[in-house]
Amino acid sequence: MHGQFLNLCTAIAVTSLMATSVRAQNENTEIVSENTTELQVKAMIAKLASSSFAERQQATKDLNNVGPESVALLEMTALASTGETQLRLSMILPQLRKRLFDDQLQTFLEQPSIEFAQRLPQWERFEKLSGHDKKALEIFGEIMAAEPRLFASRLFASRDLPALLERRTAELAKACNGLQGEEFPIASVSAVMLLASESNTRLIRATSTNISVVFDEPRFSELITVGVHAKTLRGLAEAWIIRTGSTAGIAAERPLLFSMKHDLKSGRLVALRIVKSKSSRPDMILSLLCLAKLKSTEDLLLIESLLENDTILWPERGQGVKVRIVGEPPIGTNYKVQTRDVALVAAAYLRDIELEEIGHKARTSNVTLFAHDSLGFDTDEARVAAFAAYRNLAGN
Incomplete structure (x- = not known):
C-alpha cells in the first residue's frame, strides 16, 4: 500500500x-x-x-x-x-x-516582514501598488486584519468570494455617509478595493456600485490627498478605476469624476472605454471632459473623430431646457448638448484654444473643467460657426 x-x-x-x-x-x-x-x-x-x-x-x-x-x-x-x-x-x-x-496572518501581524507577507493572499498585488517598506507592510497588516474572512475565501474558495464581496460592500456603502464624527472604515474599504480590482474576481449585481460609492465620500478624498496612507490609497483607487475601465457594464460616472478631481491617470482607461463604445449616455460627456482634464493629447485624434457625431447627450429624451426671464414665465429653447459639442470643447482645450476664440460660452468647473449643461448650442447656426472657427484655428 x-x-x-x-x-x-x-x-x-x-x-x-x-x-x-x-x-x-x-x-x-x-x-x-x-x-x-x-x-x-x-x-x-x-x-x-x-x-x-x-x-x-x-x-x-x-x-x-x-x-x-x-x-x-x-x-x-x-x-x-x-x-x-x-x-x-x-x-x-x-x-x-x-x-x-490564521497562523500565517498572526505571524505576520506579530513580525511584519516581506518573508511573512509572501505567505498571505494578495501580497504580490499589494506590493506592486504600494511597495514593501515598513509603512506598506503596516498597512497590509491592517487590511488583512480588517477583512480576514474575505481574504480566506480568496485563498481557499474563490468561487464564494463574489457573494461575500457583494454583502460586505453593501455594508460599507452605508458607512460612506459623509459624517465626519464617525470613524471611516478605511482598512475595510481598502480590502474590498484590492480584492475587487483583480481582473479574475467576478463582480455580481451591485458590488461595483457599492465600491464606487466611496468616491463620493469626502473623508476618502481627504485620506487619499493628505492622509498618512495617501500613497497606498491612491494606488488602490487607481487599481479599482483600471478595473472599471477594462470591464464593460461597470458604471463609469463616479470613477471618472474621482479621476478628474484627483488627477488619476487611470481615469483615461475608463474614458476611452466609454468613448470607443459610442455611448449615448451622459457618461460620454464626463469621458470626453476627463480626457481633456487629464491633458490626454495622445487621444486628440480620437476626440476629433467625434466632431460629426450629432447624438444628443443632454437633456435626456423627453426633457427640454427653458430660459427664465424676470417677470415672465419660463420660455422653452432648442438648447441641446450633442456628442460633437463636447468633443469640440475637449479638443479645443487640448489644443490650448480659448473657447471665446470660437464663440463658445461654456461655464468653467473646478472638477470637470466645464459644466455639462453649458456645452451645447441653441441654434445650428451658432454650432456651425463655432466648428468653423475651431477648424480654422486648429488648421484642419
Whole structure:
C-alpha cells in the first residue's frame, strides 16, 4: 500500500514554508506539494475510510499537508460524506485553515516582514501598488486584519468570494455617509478595493456600485490627498478605476469624476472605454471632459473623430431646457448638448484654444473643467460657426 501511495503523491524536500506552501507535521511525515492534483487528493480522501488503520492515519497526515487549492474540494466532500470520512475531514479542515491562513496572518501581524507577507493572499498585488517598506507592510497588516474572512475565501474558495464581496460592500456603502464624527472604515474599504480590482474576481449585481460609492465620500478624498496612507490609497483607487475601465457594464460616472478631481491617470482607461463604445449616455460627456482634464493629447485624434457625431447627450429624451426671464414665465429653447459639442470643447482645450476664440460660452468647473449643461448650442447656426472657427484655428 505504501508503494501505491508513492505512485500517487510526489515526495519533495523543502527548505522553507514559502517555497512549498506546506509544512511537515513531524520529521517522518510525507510532504504533499502545493500542486497536488485533484485525483491525488481524492485518492487520499478515499483512504480515510480504509479498513487499514495505518492507511487511515497516513491519509490523515497527507491531507493535513495539502495546499490551499485543495481546501474547497475537502469542504465539498465533507458535506457529502458520512461516517469515518466525514469525521476525519471535520477534524482536518479546521487544522488546514489554521495552518494555511490564521497562523500565517498572526505571524505576520506579530513580525511584519516581506518573508511573512509572501505567505498571505494578495501580497504580490499589494506590493506592486504600494511597495514593501515598513509603512506598506503596516498597512497590509491592517487590511488583512480588517477583512480576514474575505481574504480566506480568496485563498481557499474563490468561487464564494463574489457573494461575500457583494454583502460586505453593501455594508460599507452605508458607512460612506459623509459624517465626519464617525470613524471611516478605511482598512475595510481598502480590502474590498484590492480584492475587487483583480481582473479574475467576478463582480455580481451591485458590488461595483457599492465600491464606487466611496468616491463620493469626502473623508476618502481627504485620506487619499493628505492622509498618512495617501500613497497606498491612491494606488488602490487607481487599481479599482483600471478595473472599471477594462470591464464593460461597470458604471463609469463616479470613477471618472474621482479621476478628474484627483488627477488619476487611470481615469483615461475608463474614458476611452466609454468613448470607443459610442455611448449615448451622459457618461460620454464626463469621458470626453476627463480626457481633456487629464491633458490626454495622445487621444486628440480620437476626440476629433467625434466632431460629426450629432447624438444628443443632454437633456435626456423627453426633457427640454427653458430660459427664465424676470417677470415672465419660463420660455422653452432648442438648447441641446450633442456628442460633437463636447468633443469640440475637449479638443479645443487640448489644443490650448480659448473657447471665446470660437464663440463658445461654456461655464468653467473646478472638477470637470466645464459644466455639462453649458456645452451645447441653441441654434445650428451658432454650432456651425463655432466648428468653423475651431477648424480654422486648429488648421484642419
